[in-house]
Amino acid sequence: MRKFFLGACMAGSLIACNPAQEAAVKDEIIYHVFQRSFYDSNGDQHGDLNGLRMKLDYLQELGVTSILMTPLYESFYYHNYYSSDFSAIDSTYGTEEEFLQLVREIHRRGMKIYMDMETQYVTEDHTWYKDSYGNPSSSYSEYILYDDAEQRKPSSIVFDIHDLKGYDGTVRKITTVNLLSEKVKQYNRSLFSYWLDPNQDGNFDDGVDGFRLDHMMDDLDNKRRLTNLFKDFWVPLIDSLKSINPAITIMAEQADWGSYGIDYLENAGVDWVFGFRIQQAIRSFDKDRVAAYADTTFARTPQGKNQVIFIENHDIPRFATAMAQDEGKEKVGATLNLLLGGIPSLYYGQEIGMLGDSYFGKYGGITDANEIPYREAFEWHRDKDGEGMAYWYRGSGPWWDTSTVKSNDGISYEEQKADANSLWNTYRTLIALRKQHPVLISGHYEPLENTSNDIFTFLRTDGQQQALVAVNFSATPEQLSVSLTAKGGRTIYGNGEGRIEGSQLTSTLTGYETQVWLLNQ
Secondary structure: OOOOOOOEOOOOOEOOOOOHHHHOOHHHHHEOOOHHHOOOOOOOOOOOOOHHHHHHHHHHHOOOEEEEOOOEEEOOOOOOOOOOEEEEEOOOOHHHHHHHHHHHHHHOOEEEEEEEOOOOOOOOHHHHHHHHHOOOOOOOHEEOOEEOOOOOOEOEHHHHEEEEOOOOEEEEEEEOOHHHHHHHHHHHHHHHHHOOOOOOOOOOHHHHOEEEEEEEEHHHHOOOOOHHHHHHHHHHHHHHHHHHHOOOOEEEEEEOOOOHHHHHHHHHHOOOEEOOOHHHHHHHHHHHHHHHHHHHHHHHOOOOEEEEEEOOOOOOOOOOHHHOOOOHHHHHHHHHEEEEEEEEEEOHHHHHHHOOOOOOOOOOEEEEHHHHHHOOOOOOOOOOOOOOOOOOOOOHHHHHHOOOOOOOOOOHHHHOOOOOHHHHHHHHHHHHHHHHHOOOHHEEEEEEOOOOOOOOEEEEEEOOOEEEEEOOOOOEEEEEEEEEOOOOOOEEEEOOOOOEEEOOEEEOOOOOOEEEEEEEO
């Protein structure tokens, strides 16, 4: 959550292991976009819906298939969590009709769109809060969780917070919604259902393909007041949504980032959770830790469910910053993000190595501005003042003054597109490799030991093909020797200087190199 301070046939697969289904394998790669920062279509410095629609060609050029947006509903906060009105789209993004145009165009291109939702909290500006505060006779009294009978003490939210300061100095009170209220349950069914089929014609070309459920918990904020939410709130809601469109996908952000999310997959009715332990392991740049967490994550994931694999999102410092702008390490991150297994998710700007550090505690205490550094304007141009730059945070104080968006620094789409060795082209090539070899999409993950202390190896297997992925975590060349059950194979990515003799693969990997071998069956 942290908005403001702080293979086919086994687990990790997409479809059942059935050769007849191979032709139906479709890649899904999510592009997690912070739309306010993506592309400004009308010159007001806010990224918007039309701007995103204008850049769909870019997303397809990169090769992603799906878009995950941050919340769209009205809020006093730039990130649009903590809503003042769930039913209205923030006017700085555009109109509802512009959103529907975007959805239809995404579907026309064969892509998907997911909507981020957090309906557990509201600000003092929401009708439920305004009407019920100090008014026990209000028809909205049961919508809000109060700590007193007079309804003058709205319950705190996560981390015992009662209000939050915005980056522009605005302070709003925030409280918890009573998710166990039958009226609240009905409201959520209506709200979520609307976005599945806005014109109610049974044709889902204008509806979203699913939802991300932010900060999902069984006992909301561990306060022992809203308990058994999986069974009493989320499962009935998800079941009702899937009765409308069975093809939708529900992904849950588990509130505990140390969790594998297995209880969500088993008990909460969701399809995907987020691979936080893998994300954390990748940032450690410890190959044994990556292997251990990948083994556990994929082994424990129930069949038919999945993990969203990511190295960046809107709540954590940028990967390039964490790797001290070491391009070799950034490319290792790209490999693991895209080839390890599960459903890959790229955070906008990750593909060009955008920067952004944590500002927690540096300026202004608890404020929603502390995460602006990793939600900056996407760098489209060599010139930082080029067309469409979404500088909604211009003049915001230290967050603007220390912006990492600069001209001629190599971190832009314009600068990297023509460079075959750029990070952007690495992402594009790896995504294309997946599309060329379905085993890298649907194959289940299998751990594979080797003789090197620095090379991480694993298999992707789908019953028809097997691919071996080797990743050098060292900056220096390393020798790889690994035993196989396959007899022969060929490199499909990397320098191709290795060989397979009998059941032994030997190769040399240059610093931070990835090699992918397609093995004979």
